[in-house]
Amino acid sequence: MRDAYGMLKPQRMLKPDEGTAGAGAEKLRGGxxxxxxxxxxxxxTEPAERETxxxxxxxxxxEPSFDRVIAPGATVGVLGGGQLGRxxxxxxxxxxxxxxxxxxxxxxxxxxxSPQIVAAYDDIKAARExxxxxxxxxxxxxxxxxxxxxxxxxxxxxxxxxALLYTTQHRLREKAxxxxxxxxxxxxxxxASLADLxxxxxxxxxxxxxxxxxxxxxxxxxxxxxxxxxxxxxxxRLAPERAGAADGGGAVSGxxxxxxxxxxxxxxxxEKFVPFRCEISVIAARSPRGExxxxxxxxxxxxxxxxxxSIVPARIAEDIQRRAQELAEKLVAGLNAVGLLAVEMFVTxxxxxxxxxxxxxxxxxxxxxxxACATSQFEQHVRAVCNLPLGETELLTPVVMVNxxxxxxxxxxxxxxxxxxxxxxxxxxxxLHIYGKTESKTGRKMGHINLLCKDTAAALAWVEHTNLWxx
Ligand code: AIR
Numbered sequence: 001m002r003d004a005y006g007m008l009k010p011q012r013m014l015k016p017d018e019g020t021a022g023a024g025a026e027k028l029r030g031g032x033x034x035x036x037x038x039x040x041x042x043x044x045t046e047p048a049e050r051e052t053x054x055x056x057x058x059x060x061x062x063e064p065s066f067d068r069v070i071a072p073g074a075t076v077g078v079l080g081g082g083q084l085g086r087x088x089x090x091x092x093x094x095x096x097x098x099x100x101x102x103x104x105x106x107x108x109x110x111x112x113x114s115p116q117i118v119a120a121y122d123d124i125k126a127a128r129e130x131x132x133x134x135x136x137x138x139x140x141x142x143x144x145x146x147x148x149x150x151x152x153x154x155x156x157x158x159x160x161x162x163a164l165l166y167t168t169q170h171r172l173r174e175k176a177x178x179x180x181x182x183x184x185x186x187x188x189x190x191x192a193s194l195a196d197l198x199x200x201x202x203x204x205x206x207x208x209x210x211x212x213x214x215x216x217x218x219x220x221x222x223x224x225x226x227x228x229x230x231x232x233x234x235x236x237r238l239a240p241e242r243a244g245a246a247d248g249g250g251a252v253s254g255x256x257x258x259x260x261x262x263x264x265x266x267x268x269x270x271e272k273f274v275p276f277r278c279e280i281s282v283i284a285a286r287s288p289r290g291e292x293x294x295x296x297x298x299x300x301x302x303x304x305x306x307x308x309x310s311i312v313p314a315r316i317a318e319d320i321q322r323r324a325q326e327l328a329e330k331l332v333a334g335l336n337a338v339g340l341l342a343v344e345m346f347v348t349x350x351x352x353x354x355x356x357x358x359x360x361x362x363x364x365x366x367x368x369x370x371x372a373c374a375t376s377q378f379e380q381h382v383r384a385v386c387n388l389p390l391g392e393t394e395l396l397t398p399v400v401m402v403n404x405x406x407x408x409x410x411x412x413x414x415x416x417x418x419x420x421x422x423x424x425x426x427x428x429x430x431x432l433h434i435y436g437k438t439e440s441k442t443g444r445k446m447g448h449i450n451l452l453c454k455d456t457a458a459a460l461a462w463v464e465h466t467n468l469w470x471x
Contacts, residue, residue: 065159066290068157070136076089078110078140079127079138079139080141081108081109085108087433093113104118106118117133124151132155136158143169149165170213171212171357181331188270189270191210191270192268194232206225207224207226208224209225209270210269211238219305235268276348277347278299278316279344281297282325283377284325285377285384287387292390295377296393297324298312299312300344304443307403309402310368316351319351323353324353327353328343343355362381363377364445367450371431372395373396374392374396379391402469405442405444416430422465422466423462426459427454427458428452429451
């Protein structure tokens, strides 16, 4: 098997003077690698075998990426080793790629199916090892350390670049970029002080959502404000000390503190609460050669700010679905993104679309594609970063994706160990995906189920009848 793979290797198109890069593209092993479970063939060998890729990297950095193809047999390095990396590695391995990830948690989900470098995300030495061992680098979460991203760009091939990462790591930068691409976002105000917050709430009206500009996900780092009474509390809870201090004791007035800061310094943003009919998301992909494709919109239902269900087709008019895909495609092209871009949107009663947020990576709301589309989002991401032609995104069957959080894991697993009469009766085909996280916690994403169906109402009835998602 290993030899057969070996024969597949010339891999990416090399420039005539790039012989050393070609050698560099061979497997480079060593370091604190955790042996893969599923890909036992990827044995760890001695550090002495490692080659230096600095020469290759220099050539790689100069190479225009639009015609550079990373062919099957090459190694994809993934920053982060959670479920998104795992599913990327599973899809990409089926296409003949090898994977190596970097994640601080021993036995992380991606590390269970491909080799893992166990190290902190900001460990420069480990990042350099990832660069040496991979032919192309991608990431599976966006809070990648800026220094590491810059180093990887210099020493390896990161077709996604770090610019979009930099943009999407910060809500204010992200909103400015979306607006610059000619796409609407819900009205918002930056908030650097309690006085700013009061002024913003008066201008935008309540309810509104106060969010930290960096770091929040799955409802972390945000608060829905419904009345003026709650403003101070929410501000104290979410604002980092620096902002709170600026407002406290009257040493610096709130307004002055707000003025003194550039938008990038404001630690919070207040977003007007858009009264929406539903929330949808579209995952678009773009390759370095400029090809763009998007998946059908998913209608998303959140519980406690965590995605609960994705319903596809979304229960909205077809012309709104088409506009949503056009909007996501316009964004992925306008932002010059490479790889996947998940675009979350609100649909108003009038059918207007406002972008809520972006994620430059595979997205939970795109997991339905794994069983219901001609190409999964993970295969598409690998295709995009490797500059292969993008896969067809056609929906093959209606589907509902339901997330399995820590509190649902045991029940969902037990259900899969027996006959599911309900599913048979309803004509629903449940496909279980479990991520292998060693610690299960309430609210933690442990897996998901794609419910293939003839009609999404039947799949929703299955979710209801199982009684597994009552909490
Ligand atoms: N992730 C990244 N951004 C948002 C999400 N959900 C995925 C990535 C990351 C994992 O969630 O795959 O590695 C982290 O999950 P947890 O449960 O350890 O927080």
